[in-house]
Amino acid sequence: MNEIARTAITIVVLLAALMTVAAGLIWVERRLLAVWQNRYGPNRVGPLGLFQVVADMIKIFTKEDWIAPFSDKKVFIIAPAIVFVAVLSAFAVIPFAPGIAVAELDVGLLFFLAMSSMSAYSVVLAGWASDSKYSLLGALRATAQMLSYEVFMGLSLMGVVILTGSFNLRHIVEAQEGMWFCIPQILGLLIFLGAGIAETHRAPFDLPEAESELIAGFHSEYSGMKFGMFFVGEYLGVTLISAMITTLFFGGWLGPFFPPIVWFVIKTSVFIAFFVLLRASLPRPRYDQLMSFGWKVMLPLSLLNVLVTGAIVLWRST
């Protein structure tokens, strides 16, 4: 009973925290971009413009929620919910600190990979159901991009799994007591980072949206809170990938002086800021360039990473 109550509280607190973070990220991203782009960003509503988030929320909730009459209505409505649910579920396995996790699965890492793949459905279905040419092109790009980067994402993490000998995320963090995996698994980290950007289709890999080419790509026809779901889903995705990078490569909650949860938050925030910096600094590659980069560079490298890591671990154990 005690155990269930504990989990329930964790879930509620986590949900609340995540929603706040996702909403707050709108403000964070806009302010950070503004800093890097020589301008102010939202600084009028409330202290430092913090209440901009509230204003945005009110706006997006009260906007006309237009469902394109030519669309496949059921799928059109379900699509934005999928990304939301999938990303939130993935957070269930992340150990924020010792003892703070919704579920400690022994296949935690696989669960994360499965859930992040689910969000591809959201984009594909949204583009397909919109029955608009721009959405369709966006969805096609998204399908190819997310399916291929899925492959390297999984492979890039196998090095970490080999070193730990477990798919359990808590074990992975604990295995980093001596040295964070970002050093032995630097290649894995870089590949995971690239795949993570592609997976969340953030700039510069935002080809499914590609605002200067496809207007808004897969969500061209969405408005109101349905668009908001995609929007928040994207921020949750960024938070998820940042949290995963922290967990898998930067020792999760490990660190001196501060309590574990603080370390986790600090590390994750740094990676979120890094995502924003990437968006501010890079142009967007072409669709076929992104694909050939994936299959010709990322795939061989991730295979090499698995091979070398495996070989070293075997050699040490004999």
Next chain:
Amino acid sequence: MEPIIAELQSQFGVEQIVPQAGRDGIPTAWIPRSMILDVLRYLKSVDKPYRMLFDLTAIDERTRRHRRGQPAGDFTVVYHLLSFERNEDIRLKAALEGEEPEVPSATGIWASANWYEREIWDMFGIRFEGHPHLRRILMPRDWKGHPLRKEHPARATEMGPFTMPEEVHDYREKILQFDPEEWGMVRRKGESDLMFLNLGPQHPGTHGPFRIILQLDGEEIVDMVLDIGFHHRAAEKMCERQSWHTFVPYTDRIDYLAGVQNEFSYVQSVELLAGIRVPDRAKVIRILMAELFRIISHLVWYGTFAQDLGAMSPVFYMFNDRERALDIVQAVTGARMHPGWFRIGGVAQDLPQGWDRQFRDFVKYLRPHLDEYDGMVLKNRIFKARTQGIGQYTIDEAIDWGVTGPGLRAAGLEWDFRKQRPYSGYDQFQFDIPTGKNGDCYDRSVIHVEEMRQSLWIIEQCVDNMPEGPYKSTDSGSVPAIKEKTMQDIETLIHHFLGVSWGPVVPPGEAITQVEAPKGCNAYYLISDGNTAAYRARIRTPSFPHLQMIPLFSRGLLVSDLLAILGSIDFVMGDVDR
């Protein structure tokens, strides 16, 4: 008589080729309608050929009074050819009789004649035999009449009130729907259905109301149809009703990013017609402001091009810098983007106190920033991957399609009207003409950026060597007369009064002047009938032929590449549709 006219006469007969004297020194000859194609073909293949169809336009002659020595006719078509080898132009005119005359189409000789001929049909109702798609290009398809004909009304007050009831609205929408068969396009290729994607007229990548209908196989471009005219404001028609003086602000809105660069060609053409000498100080001030506006225009191009390729930040830096430049424009002229500041015979005011410091500070500020942007944009590997080898054309193709400006230099031809045909004293300045090799999107970008550096250098020279003296000519015809004198001197007062109330009278004649505007060659071909307004004003803009060429080097590429190409060409729709 010019040698080329004599050569034509010996080739085609003395009676057939009738020379006409012009004020601009461009050899001009009347040729019979039946010989148009022969003469054009001859000039295109003659030794040191006239390889570029620089302009093709028409004149409604029916109400013109001063036509002594010119063959009779109701309409005239004018072919303006340019020879790079000779650094010389030739203007050919053919007189046409009747209300809806016909002319043989020149599309077989220059593919670029296509849009020009459609424009003439649209504006004058002159038909071109053998044209592949003779249909309206600037006006809506259901427009009644041809706007540049003299009987067509020029003011809203000459027509009934405008209404658009629902049926008309729906009808207008319907006629805009694309029908592939009408353009000889197929809907299927082998096993796959082709997709027709309507890009624009409202699209973030088209830089204005420009519509492209893409025929796509997956994301690969099979073919495309361009649809322009959404920005058409009939500037040429307006010039026929504004006085010579009051048309100046209208020119700003043609290439609306380049401000005084538009005025430059216009006032020079008028000055040529009226025989006004411009004082040195005014000339240098004009160059100073024109180069500043070249930088302003290029900065917009730089930022938006980077944004087209998905880079989010550069546009903010470049617009920031542009804002500094616009502050200077504001200090000098009082306005920002559209100063309307050049005057017939000079400029509106003298430079304000402390102008030199502002310009010096700007030059000092922008130079290191341009270097910084190189690292951010031009040297970025993704940027290179997106632009190198994309949208390539050769010098020959560029010339054949009428490309001028950075696009021509990117293909490798060292041609700049400021150097080759110096105007307003550009021959007194030192600057280089950057050229590329590949004629791709990347080379076009590099040249744009390098041109900004050259412009900064020219600005420096202007600041260091600004001559003393009046900022406006005292010749009669220069408008408005210098204000300070009007209260002392009855002659000037009368000139001022007439120039402002009625407008200056420009003696009959024809003249064109070519200006190296940021986007290419800008030229105002003005015809005066001895009146207070132009009888006919032809505005030859660079972007019009540049857009026409897009399908040539876009086929087989991806949609993303098309956006890179559109960005690299550097056009604005005001400059295309006028």
